Amino acid sequence: MDAILLVLPVYFFILLGFIAKRVFDEEINERTIVIISLYFFQPILIFWGLTKSPIDYAFIATPIIYLTIILILLFVLFFLSKLIFKERKTQSIYLATALVGNTGNLGIPLGIALFGVASVPYTSIINIANIFFIYIFSVYFFAREQFSIKQAFRSILKIPGIWFAFLALFVNYSEIGINKNLYTALEMGAYTSMVLQLLIFGIYLSKIKVRTIPWFLSLQVSFIKHICLPLFGIFIVMYFTDLNPYVSSILIMELMVPLAVNNVNMAALYNCRPYDVTASILVSSIIFVFLLYPYIQIIEYFIK
Template structure:
């Protein structure tokens, strides 16, 4: 077991850590501006990898159905768990909202996809594509609701979803599959080349974002919420995800991929929502940093257990 974990650490985490470390160093010493890179990622690289993957992915309707069912059921169970814990601990509304963001949203896009590709190969990436699309929709709808229930607007949520180029890339890929068509070879080659740039660029962005996250001293009443958030994200979330996967009778590579993606650290975008809507951004920031650092050790163990 120890040998398997060490092997996974070397073969998966070490390659991932190189662009993350590069991004962190550039962010720390060269003040790397991630905004242009985020635009590149959001409007070019993300649609490219979604189109390239979905157009040729070896996924069945059963995979799609089970992935969507897992995404929604796991989300609402985590929401319920965070709400229950918040009430038991009598957390203030900002900390309760922050705990919900910490518990429910993971870094499955710019950390999860490269990890799955290295750990499970192209088949794993195929299985992950539907989950990632679902997460993009969920974060821009339900995520906004979690962060600002009183300010939530269905119209603005729908608008935010359809402002994502990746959604149109997914629709195009699904249409091509349904009609039995393929992109011209030259166009497909260009899309594949862009998709190949996805992993190093988004991991470098993650590294730069990590060093810019402000981890200020927090008040004593936030400390309890912080340790609770760490416990939920690192321990309870993987256990709950495994139970949901077993309940839905999901097995094989799809089981492994969905379990890993559901066990990722807190999504960096969570702090954006927390800052915008006053959902204890200091709490969310600290959990982003520490769950990401912990994941470098925890995820190899989990991958080894599920047989990546």
Template sequence: MLQTFVTTVYQVFLPISLPVIGGALIKHFKPIDTKPISTLSLYLLSPALIFETLIGADISYGEITDTVLFTVLNMLLLWGIAVGIGKAGSLPAAERSGLTLTALFTNCVNYGLPLVLLAFGQAGLDKASVYVILQIIIVNTLGVYFAARSQFSVKQAALSIFKLPSIYAAVLAVICRTAHVELPQELNQGISMISGAYSSVALFILGAQMVSVRSGKTAYTAAMNKAFYAGLAMRLVISPVASALLLYLLGIQGVLFNVMLVLSSMPAAVNAVILAEQFDAAPKVVTRCILWTTLASFVLLPLMIGWLG
């Protein structure tokens, strides 16, 4: 077991850690603004990766159906557990919303996609692409609802989806596949060059964001501490166990099982704190959860990948 752990860390997490450490060091010593880099990743690199992956993805309609079914059921399951914990702990409304954001939304884009590619190869990335598209849609619809509740606007949530180029890239890729359209080789090469930059840039952003969201000397109330420990339990223990059981019940096996389990066990999503800040859904709790679940993932995920391998 120890040998498998060390091998996984060396082969998978060492390559990932270099751009993450680079981003963290630059952010620490040079207070750079990561927003323009995030914009580059969101509006250019990510759509190129999604398009290139989907248009050539080796994934069956059955696997797509399984991915959609698992994603929806897993979200409902985790939401129900988070609500139950919030009520049992008598958490205030803001902390309950923050806990829900932490429990449901994972860093499957900036962190998950590069990890899946290194751990499971192109076959894993193909199968991850559908899950990631679903997560993008869910975060920008139900994520707003869970963060805002009474402030929720259906129009706002719907419009936010259509502002994301990754959605259009996914639709275009599906159209090209369905119509059997073959792109010119030169265009494919250009798209491949852009998508190839995604992993290193996304991991750089992750490292910089980890420095930005460190907890510091903030004072926490008893309710905030309850929500924080509940968030850790949801992300690090309950979510992986619940996801594994659901995958078994759905009869999902092989590479798709591995990819879905890893992506659903990723640390809390960085964009969850954006929603938490916008709608006052305990942003300090969410920020603290993001930092500690990300740090813990560098130990827990190698163990999981080694076990799956």
């Protein structure tokens, strides 16, 4: 019950963005908010998350295992997408979104509900790994429809979040202290980033009509996100890692969360059907609500 209650604020801010766009349609420019989030607040979120806890084995191993699971499936999906979808742009959306979970806005509070505040360093570093995947692979797939491979990779290097991540890792590894007041400001910016992401999702959601939802794409994406990815993740964690049950359970939980709202940012930034991406996230989020209870049962089994 606590896990479900902690998820409610997430949907509250999504609803807030939805209502705001409905009421102040012309006054709200969603692309402007996307740019503010991507170039200003998300770098703060990344820096805050990567400097929150000292670097140790579990801290390093968890995001590496997470990315390994994601990248193996991405390799499989790259070939599978050509068989499922004929249009290249649809293939790009499929590859860019299907493996990117809402590890920050939803994963962090859900982790607190299930595992306590001790889970925050692990959910934060997994969220950073997820952001790395978005900024490198998702950006490439979204951008390749407009740019050449060379231009797509140049666009990746323009994303400030990557450079802030390297800076944060250097600060953490060098054990450079952060002033208490500065850390408070970083924390405020990090939580602002999460709220802004949810508002952006709500804003784009306000333009979605049920009859225009790309159901085939959305259901294919949700099948990968909610069935294939968690099952493959459980298999890898059980048989190929030596993480303790507590950290393993956190990792599995982060593989189960629905699609990331950050997908909308990238789709909007590169004009790659942001409303189709929003619809896919909506379908994934609804499916997640029905799967939340069995997910929690699976996670509790691993804790034991």
